[in-house]
Amino acid sequence: MSFPYSPTLTLQWQDMGKWRVVYAPDFEACNAQPVYAGEAYRFVLDISDLLHADQENTIEVSNLADAGLAQRVGGDLNLVIGMMRLNLAEGRSAIKDAASVMEEPVNRGEPLAGPAEYQHGAFNTGGFEITVDGVRYPFETLVSYPGGGFNRLEASPEPTVEGQLGWFTSLRGGEEPLIVGEGPDYELRRSISFDDGHIEVSDTWVNKRNRDLGLIVDNRVMLDGDRRIHIAGSTDPARNRYYSPANPSVYVAGDDHGIGLICEDDVYRNQAWLHYDADANATGLRTEMLWLPAGGEYTLRWSIYPMASADYFDFINAVRRDWGSNYLTPGPWAFFSPDSIIEMPIEDLRAQLDKQALDYFIYCGGWVDRQADSHTIGFRTYVLDDYWASFRDRLRQAIDKIHEARPGSTCLVYYDTQRDSFPDANVRYADSAITSPAGEHSFTEWSGQFSISWSMVATLENSFGRAMLDAVDEYFDQMGVDGLYWDEMETTGYGQPLISHLFGDGYSCVLDPETNEVDHQVAVQSIAGEGHRVAVVQKVYDRGGMVMGNGPAFTRRLLELRVPRIVEEQHNDVWWYEGLLDTPLGYLSSYVAFDRFVRVVNQASLPVATHWSLYEHEVQPHLFPFTPIELHPGYLLGEERIVVSRPGNYGWHGERTLARVIHFGTDGMITDRAFTTTVAEEARTAVELAEGELVVLERIPVTVTPEDGEATVSNVRYDETGLSLTVRSDAGVTVAIEGGATMQVGPGEQTVTMEIGGQG
Template identity: 30%
Template sequence: MNHPFALALAAMFALATVGTAAEDAAVRGIPFKPDPPPAIDGRLDDWDSVPNVTVAATQAHCVYGQPKWVSAADLSARVWLAWRQEYLYLAADVTDDQHRQALRDRDLFRGDHLELYLDLTPDAPPGRDFLGAGQVQFGFSPGNFQQTGDPLADIPPQAVVFRPEQPAAGVLVAAQPTDAGYAMEAAIPWPLIGQLAAKPGLRPAQGFSLGLEVAVSDTDSQTPAQEKMLALRPEPWQRKCERLVPAALAGSDGTPPATVRSQVLLAAVEVPVGEKREIPFTAPSVPPGKELVLTFQARLDSSRPAGYTRGMRLTVNGQTLDGGRLVNWEGAEPRVNGELMSPAAGDTLNVPYSPDFDSPNQHPSYALRSGPKLCRYELRITDLVRHGGNQLILHNAAAAELKKTLVVADVRWQIREPVAPRPKRPAPTGPLPVVHPAAQHKVDYQLTRLEDGTVEIAIGGATFRVDAEFSTPEPAWVRGSNKYFDHQQEIQPCDAWILVRDRFTNRTSEDLPLMHRHRVSGRSPWKQVYLAGLSPASLVSTASEPANPTAFGAAETAGLGVLPLDDVFLVHATSFSTENQVGLADNQLVLKPGVSYTAQWAILPVASGDYFAFVNAVRRLREVNFTLDGSFAFLRADPRLGATKWSDRECADFIRFKHAQFVCSGISWPRHHGRYPHGTCFQQMDWTATKQQIARLRQLAPQAKHLKYYHCFIDTLDEACERYADARLLRSDGTHADYGQPYDRLYVPTAENTFGRDVARNVELILGPQPDGIGCDGVYWDEFEYSRYQYAYHLADRERAGLPWDGVSADIDPKTLRIARRKSSVELISQPFRLALARSILARGPLVANGQPHTRTMLQLHFPRFVETGSISRCSRAQLYSPIALGDHLTERSERDAYRVMLRALDFGCLYYWYNDLTVVPTHPHLTSYMFPSTPVELGEGYLIAKERIVTNRSGWFGWGDSASHEVHVFDDQGREVPKFQAPTVVHKEMTFTELRLPEDYSAAIVRQAGVRPPTGPPQQR
């Protein structure tokens, strides 16, 4: 039976030319997707910042039907993969000039579709059967995008499992038509992958290896048939596992592990005390420039973690391996309790006591603060092995009286790229840049209205044209008023920006879909563009990020950027660029009959191509240079571990060294039936441990303010589904949205619904005085704007209760330009509730939030809001309001790790709040001691100038453009202050500067001396 590609073309595969072996191909890193998880809705906004997109757009990528492939416009695709603990994610932006899909289930392969091949046993010996044990083949159909209401005619998106033949249980799939083809997203549960691959205990983790391929199939003829197919790897297809792309689960930056190839020697073995186990193995020929590493896990079996002892000796071909061969340790490492642990004593490795391989790394005393993982060993053996037969001996060398069994698992060799440390850049010599704010910001530009209604802007010898187009249900794109709506435009030139107001009035008696697009075009290609604060590799791109809804183009002698200003446009906006254009679009706007709406936006000409000059102008336009307090640190209140087990000195030092003005306890303890107590179940918990910790810390660090975690969109109570049925956030398919676990259900609080009323009571409990309340000084509000899904569907109508329509939002078919379905922006319908509650909190104490404002209404409420940095590029989302980066909980395992994130955040002009507590316990003061309070004046690449201080990781002459004196604090590449660092004071043109010549990974804080009057003029970089 002719099923999918891999089966239908067996004869062709058998004759295919042998390609490059998988072990010689580059390993593809599958990036971890930080919070929030992708919303599986067929829209690719969530994927803008996900790295390692693959473009399949050449004839070489066409591995079947190559003669029928015409061009990238005929068939091409951009493909992303990502992972989280719940799902493996796949997304594709497919260009297809003729979309055809008329079939379902296992016949869908004869229409347009995607296929995903997985090999979960890439280390198994070569020569295995293709699509045999440990391998899986999925198919994904985008459907036919019809919405007639006829279930026989309408084909929805669908997932199938071609091999092994089993149901695609729990797979989420969604698709949307696009101007060029279609976009598709899928989320595949890891338990299903484990079941299909006969790996029931499969758990995703960074470094997990697999083989994969993604194929994009095309059918252009009326007769359903698979005509051509593209693949990620541009090489001839073969029915061999080695043809698949070698891949590994990576961190959020998508960088794969250094392993090139590995082979399992032994799954697990137990060695009684004093005994040995011999493991014969065959070693490969190690290619030049590579090294062979022996890796394994080991522990001395114990009922609980209890420190470590000298417990293991290893020999390879009669040669003993000593601690000097370890590649994952750099000498002694500090443990959480402050003691140092050495990995070895001569030729005997130190081995932890533990019931498993994970517990020691979570222990409040025995876990390491940084560096390697306990129980994990990686040793160089290149010089000890010979090609062919070799012998490894494991010896339980623990003291006999201990009577401990040595448990060793996952023994393998790996061929790796040797990692040589790169020498760090020394301090610069010669001239330095001069950095200080300037007194005025008026931009010299000329604005001219042309006869055709467009506008020209001239600046720095460059000329730009501003025009717009609007959709009608004809379907047609038009300019100006028509029978569907009236349009009026008002343009207001200002010193440093141009304000634009486009007023639309619906002339019809029906809801009117009205997409509007605004472009600024130059006469030559941009040198560089920035969308949502990031510079894409291509000049042609789009982004949808309400926290930074900007588009900026840099020309040779000038720059020009745009951003929306009103609430609706901010939430709906897509920023875009082409070779010579930047612009804004609202592709989701609907006007009720007779209703008027004014889209407000701004054009900012910049007298240079500097993105940060544009950022600083936007910040002045938005009036967001308010004072930021800090620093901030999480410190859990868990009676089993953490601060409750620390001495008074350890607790006081934790707060002092982090310079934490805000100390926040989370909700990891206590649990509600094993779940975090999100939502209204928060009010049912016993918060005694939190109350006791606050009372203790107030005595030890009276200057600190105590905050408690709050989240308004998740509720984990099972009965909440019925109790708050009208507040449920429903996806487009009608199912109740969740945060990744089925019990982490999402709701939308409003000023009118009972969920909003009830979940607000958490705040009263948090701020209420003890003993009845928790007695906090303020609130930490997680995911302030929305949680995972920005839009809600299946809204209230005459026949059912539910969330209200926001009156302005809908999915609009890009081809018919008509409404596909109404929806509500979570930000807009919850805003009155959130605004009132935030004002109430601020009237009583401090408020800190996760996530930047998405509306002008929220911009006007000033308090610290950070961005999470699972990917450091997320700092771009903080540049237009509160430039604070939260530490990276995915990679920070020590104070040195945290310091590196501080430095990277400064690259984006951002300050830093601490995240991890138990794994990042500081031993000395850090740069954060001199970061706050800060009232931003100017952000730059590598620095932030505030009224009170300048924080930088760059060299230069730094000052405020006046004669104020400076107090300078310099920190080395380990994050320790260097008391005698030479930072001379320079007086130039009656202005005081500090001269900084910083080696790589150094930083500095220049503090303005008390009593000196700050500059009165607004900022500008020179």
């Protein structure tokens, strides 16, 4: 469902409920272009699952092109249908048969399944295999060579295909097999570590030539039969080729197990296309742009996780644990404009902020001073120009007032290094441009709504990067910020690499599709700019500040800096997968209804709200802070609390810790609904929920230990003064407050009250 339109641009035929059609003068011209493989105009759709047997069915075709797009391409964009035919076929629909394959497990409080046992073997042909739950998974590698062909590392005793003349592989066995491959142009050293939890593969590619070398490397697993496949989390069948450095994974579900593949090193994950090849029935991780200088080498590292369940989230939570992703997620959050803060009386402002328990505040997006004009937009270094002096002063006033109204709060101001809106930024920062293959500097004029913004790459070495690093001090000194809200921190969108053809990042190139030779080096923004982003974050930290990022981390170094990050989940139902290896924060944009808060929880995230004064519902103060333990759709397990939007049996695994259980109705208001907790080897609260409701279980430092069997606990009340609860047991229980009092409670139903620090 996707295709490489150019070496650096992949397009999808279907995305977000829309179909792509070619812009052409007739029904023949585009078929001659190789990228369309002779099928530019013909669509064959199986609509069996959309038909109703008991009523009339209507097929409606809508042209979704708008006037803005027509203006950009210089045409009227009329949709012309040359022929439309409805065919009836015998037998069952493949779409309907796929429903059972695509059904996903639902976790309702159960412990993670953990790794699966597996057997393994490696071959002198360069590939290897694992067997999980009796199912064999062969792993092979395709690697290009100059001249236009591919060598293959196979999971078989003997080669089944021929590669480059002179190419051979050999195997040195042992606990960690070493595979060596060598040909006229390059050498491979592959080491494989078969650990209990997962398998680590390190592939060192060495350029033997006296000139540079570009490689396509496709590490993939061969499948037998139909499988549910997650590409960067999503099971959307339209996503058979996708770019996602934030979640560089593919997952294959078996009957009662699964295997996950994920890129480990930063270059691989920022170059990789995650793909499914229907012809070969294979899925994997593919770079098409690895660049090696003369005599140079690079090691691609990737891992395989055999899992003891078919649940993708068992896999993703295992990766989160190994990557160190489970760090503190602060909140609640709100966005502000300076003028509305300045205009509000301090008492009213304090009441609004206290009502939502807001502690983190963000000034918005690209700067627009509507007291001056609504057309000029400010990005990057331009916001330090004299034009913005009044606006910067008003930001300082607003921040001071927020600090007065809500002492200890954190105020961040918009910062972005992907664009600059100085009218002459293309000249001022000519060495920092994001350019097309033709050398054109990319820019946007926002369809005429705002002034021009030039696209930039900030590195530690170029002029724009140096200016943006210096700007950090100006933000603190001129506006009194507590840190930066860094929009577009890694890239300007998802699904495609952001590339400049002006210079190289030292790892990436564009290959000639006919010869597999290097056409030219390029800079993937997230690779070239990593050092700059690290330096900016560290500079903010050195000043005692904080950074909030829009968009998840694309490298391990940036993840290790523990910057809280949001994903703009308001746009669609797929981008939330991008943030699954980072802080679980989903942006709401302008939505205020409580069902949008529930939607974010259904997407394994916590909401970042826009408004500080428009919400009537009461959930925000009960969602933060949150330190993740596990993430699942509709079920977020944290150290401090558990947030759920689906029925289940919830608690902290292996603990008898109690919780204050708070129920929110479909209007987001707290109700008096009670829930019962059963305590045996661990405490579990049975939660019944209707669609659109939420429950938050707030951990309290209280445990109940039955003398024998189990106990039930209800009516839990806990605050800084004391504890009360109702407990029922057959043999009695011990109630303990962490670091404080304990109480022995007899059999039967008992009401317990205890004072903090004393005996009840």
